[in-house]
Amino acid sequence: MMKMWQRSLVATCAFLVLFGGVAYAQTSEAPSVEFSYTGNRTAVWIVAQLHTLFGAFILGAPIFIVISEWLGYRKQDLRYDRLAKELTKVTVILFSMTALTGGLFIFVLLAAYPQFTTWFINQFYLVFAVIYPLMFISGTIVLYMYFYMWDAWKGEKKGRHIALGVLLNLICMATMFVINGPTSFMNTPPKTEGISPQDFLVAATLWDKIANQTWMPLNLHRIDGNVAFGGFVTGMIAAYMYMRAKTQEERAYYDWMGFVGNLIGVGAMLFQPITGLLLAYEMCDYDFSFCPYMMADQLSMFFEMQGAMVGLMFLASNYYVWLSLKRIEGIEKVRMTILAPIVMVAFPFVMMVVMNYYWIPEPMSLAFLLPLALAPFLFGRFIPITVSALTVIKIGFLMVIVGDAIWVTPHGFAATGAKMVAELEMPEAWSFLGGMPAKLSAIFTLVFVTVVNYVVYNRAIRQGTIIWGKIDFTAQFVLIFLAFTSIWTMGLMGAVRSLVRKYFHTYNLMPDFSAESFTPTLSYSAWWITGITVVFFTVVSFAVIVALRPSDSKGRVAEGSPVPARAK
Amino acid sequence: MWNVIKKLSIGLVVGGALVGLARALDFPFVFQMMFFGQALFGAAVFMLLDAPSLKTMSGMKSGAAIVVFYIVLCTVCIAGASMWPQFDPEDEKGKIAKILAPKRAATEQGKAEELIARTKALDEQVKALEVRLKALGGDQQMAKEGPVSGAPPVVAKAATGDFMKIGEEQWQLHECYNCHKLKGEGGKKRGPELDNIGSYLTAVEIKQKIFYPKSYMAEGFEKEWEKGKMPDKFKDVMEDSDATALATWLSTFKNTSVNTPKPIKKT
Numbered sequence: 001m002m003k004m005w006q007r008s009l010v011a012t013c014a015f016l017v018l019f020g021g022v023a024y025a026q027t028s029e030a031p032s033v034e035f036s037y038t039g040n041r042t043a044v045w046i047v048a049q050l051h052t053l054f055g056a057f058i059l060g061a062p063i064f065i066v067i068s069e070w071l072g073y074r075k076q077d078l079r080y081d082r083l084a085k086e087l088t089k090v091t092v093i094l095f096s097m098t099a100l101t102g103g104l105f106i107f108v109l110l111a112a113y114p115q116f117t118t119w120f121i122n123q124f125y126l127v128f129a130v131i132y133p134l135m136f137i138s139g140t141i142v143l144y145m146y147f148y149m150w151d152a153w154k155g156e157k158k159g160r161h162i163a164l165g166v167l168l169n170l171i172c173m174a175t176m177f178v179i180n181g182p183t184s185f186m187n188t189p190p191k192t193e194g195i196s197p198q199d200f201l202v203a204a205t206l207w208d209k210i211a212n213q214t215w216m217p218l219n220l221h222r223i224d225g226n227v228a229f230g231g232f233v234t235g236m237i238a239a240y241m242y243m244r245a246k247t248q249e250e251r252a253y254y255d256w257m258g259f260v261g262n263l264i265g266v267g268a269m270l271f272q273p274i275t276g277l278l279l280a281y282e283m284c285d286y287d288f289s290f291c292p293y294m295m296a297d298q299l300s301m302f303f304e305m306q307g308a309m310v311g312l313m314f315l316a317s318n319y320y321v322w323l324s325l326k327r328i329e330g331i332e333k334v335r336m337t338i339l340a341p342i343v344m345v346a347f348p349f350v351m352m353v354v355m356n357y358y359w360i361p362e363p364m365s366l367a368f369l370l371p372l373a374l375a376p377f378l379f380g381r382f383i384p385i386t387v388s389a390l391t392v393i394k395i396g397f398l399m400v401i402v403g404d405a406i407w408v409t410p411h412g413f414a415a416t417g418a419k420m421v422a423e424l425e426m427p428e429a430w431s432f433l434g435g436m437p438a439k440l441s442a443i444f445t446l447v448f449v450t451v452v453n454y455v456v457y458n459r460a461i462r463q464g465t466i467i468w469g470k471i472d473f474t475a476q477f478v479l480i481f482l483a484f485t486s487i488w489t490m491g492l493m494g495a496v497r498s499l500v501r502k503y504f505h506t507y508n509l510m511p512d513f514s515a516e517s518f519t520p521t522l523s524y525s526a527w528w529i530t531g532i533t534v535v536f537f538t539v540v541s542f543a544v545i546v547a548l549r550p551s552d553s554k555g556r557v558a559e560g561s562p563v564p565a566r567a568k
Numbered sequence: 569m570w571n572v573i574k575k576l577s578i579g580l581v582v583g584g585a586l587v588g589l590a591r592a593l594d595f596p597f598v599f600q601m602m603f604f605g606q607a608l609f610g611a612a613v614f615m616l617l618d619a620p621s622l623k624t625m626s627g628m629k630s631g632a633a634i635v636v637f638y639i640v641l642c643t644v645c646i647a648g649a650s651m652w653p654q655f656d657p658e659d660e661k662g663k664i665a666k667i668l669a670p671k672r673a674a675t676e677q678g679k680a681e682e683l684i685a686r687t688k689a690l691d692e693q694v695k696a697l698e699v700r701l702k703a704l705g706g707d708q709q710m711a712k713e714g715p716v717s718g719a720p721p722v723v724a725k726a727a728t729g730d731f732m733k734i735g736e737e738q739w740q741l742h743e744c745y746n747c748h749k750l751k752g753e754g755g756k757k758r759g760p761e762l763d764n765i766g767s768y769l770t771a772v773e774i775k776q777k778i779f780y781p782k783s784y785m786a787e788g789f790e791k792e793w794e795k796g797k798m799p800d801k802f803k804d805v806m807e808d809s810d811a812t813a814l815a816t817w818l819s820t821f822k823n824t825s826v827n828t829p830k831p832i833k834k835t
Contacts, residue, residue: 193782193800194780196803287799288797288799289801292746297746298655301653308648322617397613397614398610401606413599414653415655416655417745417746417754423597424653425596426596473622474621474622477622477633477637481641484638484641502664503664508805511668511671513671517664518661519655519657521656522652522654523646526645526648526649526650529645530642530646533642
């Protein structure tokens with residue numbers, strides 16, 4: 001019954017998008033609908049953001065579902081297989097939600113901005129009318145096959161099942177690449193010197209439009225972001241299930257699942273600043289006026305908020321390590337070279353100086369920074385002085401706080417350069433603290449400290465004995481916190497990417513003449529981002545409750561009983 | 569408890585020291601408070617590290633704990649975002665309307681709206697004339713005044729002062745101050761300071777630079793010129809007359825005491 005409902009929903013939405021979009025594309029002068037209370041722009045924002053969030057999960061989760069299944073097969077560890085299957089159950093439900101919100105998105109867009117949407121669909125007719133619906137439908141078919149063949153294709157046929165998972169990932173990845181074309185086109189439509197954007201567009205091919213300047217950076221940022229997002233949502237699911245668990249065996253399993261989800265989430269999160277900077281770099285390279293608009297003017301406080309949120313996420317991911325270490329027997333014996341804390345403390349300041357002399361993309365900066373970052377790992381063994389793992393991590397916490405303090409220190413407490421006055425501005429001699437080299441040093445300090453902490457963590461796991469199911473209960477809230485803040489930050493940065501087009505639907509090509517064509521306040525945006533995040537969480541929580549009922553695990557072989565970690 | 573007192577004391581001492589240092593270095597009050605807040609936040613983090621373990625919850629209790637936790641998270645996110653300075657959209661709305669006005673006028677809808685507005689204005693003029701004619705006594709007076717033209721009164725070409733005002737307005741509308749310093753305001757060294765640009769370039773040449781940024785390169789800004797940092801969008805987003813006004817206004821800046829870099833003709 002359930003699967004029929006889901007199949008019908010997905011198919012209906014796909015066909016509605018296909019035929020509705022195509023039919024509407026033929027009517028150019030349709031009047032727009034006025035959405036009361038939210039206004040048209042916010043109405044589009046809500047459904048677009050929800051669609052992106054569900055889409056991010058269903059594209060990110062299969063990547064590590066199949067890796068997890070493969071690890072389970074290779075290590076003959078049932079926990080990995082169970083993790084993969086449970087997540088697939090949730091993914092199946094969220095696939096339907098992605099289709100539903102996708103259909104809703106196109107209809108709200110058509111209703112709110114009929115002329116723009118008509119123009120937009122005509123620009124990407126083949127993508128919206130054929131490629132995207134077909135890819136979505138084929139992705140759905142493969143996902144259902146993958147899910148329903150799980151028990152049939154086991155044992156010797158497991159390889160076949162894993163291959164199906166790989167195929168699912170390829171389709172999901174290609175779907176994302178395809179839809180990122182129109183998304184990035186709205187920010188950076190193709191152009192060339194000396195020709196007006198309108199004239200260039202007339203001659204541009206579909207490929208020119210898709211492969212615009214920020215397409216690949218957006219692809220990379222979203223692949224990485226989706227994996228991080230999937231990891232953190234897995235952590236959240238594990239936290240829910242840990243709290244619902246009735247037996248010690250169940251707790252042990254969901255403790256382990258939270259550990260794996262967090263590890264994947266943090267691993268991918270470490271690359272987020274790098275791919276995010278690449279995207280911002282390409283945007284600024286396309287049109288430099290994006291840069292001050294984002295960093296120094298109307299959107300500057302959005303980036304302050306981003307700094308605060310990312311800082312909290314790094315603190316939380318390190319706090320999870322801290323709580324996790326407390327249940328490892330023998331942690332007091334784990335030590336690390338003294339170079340690690342020394343480099344941690346020196347890192348932000350050295351990087352700030354180096355970046356002031358050799359700004360990106362000067363490769364000379366790497367000549368200073370790479371040896372510094374690698375010093376604890378390359379030269380640590382030659383230095384006899386060591387410190388305890390817990391001390392290293394405590395110093396790491398201090399540097400995460402310092403790094404985040406540098407990140408959130410603004411050039412001045414005014415939302416726009418035009419309103420900056422001396423009483424709100426940093427003294428001239430210290431204004432470098434508000435500059436990009438300082439911000440970059442702060443970001444990389446957070447990344448470096450977290451890498452060192454996870455190296456310590458890994459060493460502790462290998463040298464000590466981890467007791468699954470005995471983690472401090474606070475860790476479950478940390479996992480939920482990480483999922484919430486990562487989704488919230490994703491919503492915030494999604495808003496920035498969209499707002500950077502200023503008063504255009506498509507930058508420099510299609511002006512937005514509506515009354516809502518302005519930069520909203522950060523506070524207004526925060527209310528909606530929070531609301532959207534809450535709706536997403538409610539749906540995911542419902543999906544978890546429906547898909548992972550406790551009865552599912554009855555009669556299951558006890559997994560994750562206390563074992564020495566090194567045995568795995 | 570001892571953990572909390574100890575960490576809080578350290579936080580207060582570090583915060584106090586930071587405030588003292590920031591005051592000595594002439595940081596404004598708002599920065600001093602921020603540094604103090606960061607010290608206390610750091611103390612809170614270290615309190616959390618050494619806090620006792622939380623007892624395992626289950627059933628309704630854990631469900632309620634999750635709901636409360638979400639409420640706290642939502643409050644923190646909204647309150648946190650609302651505490652930062654807020655950009656006032658009203659500052660931007662007028663600007664955007666002015667920038668988009670010519671584009672809007674060029675659309676079918678814009679043309680229709682303009683036609684309706686002109687018809688309404690004409691209608692009101694006719695009504696006003698009728699009232700005047702009635703008051704003056706009909707046809708004889710009408711003959712004295714001559715035929716009434718349907719066209720709106722001819723507006724004299726904007727005086728030089730108005731033209732300069734338009735130029736200055738364009739500077740604000742297109743936020744040129746984000747990259748260029750002028751009259752001691754704006755800039756942040758992204759682009760050259762322009763107080764003496766009139767000594768080097770004529771209005772026509774400045775307009776050429778605005779429309780074709782690669783046409784001139786400021787000395788010392790070779791990297792920026794190579795990377796094409798000045799956007800080449802202005803010929804598409806600005807009206808020709810507005811660009812002329814901006815260029816003319818800029819060409820009046822001949823303050824030789826300011827070191828405006830010399831522009832070099834490139835193409």
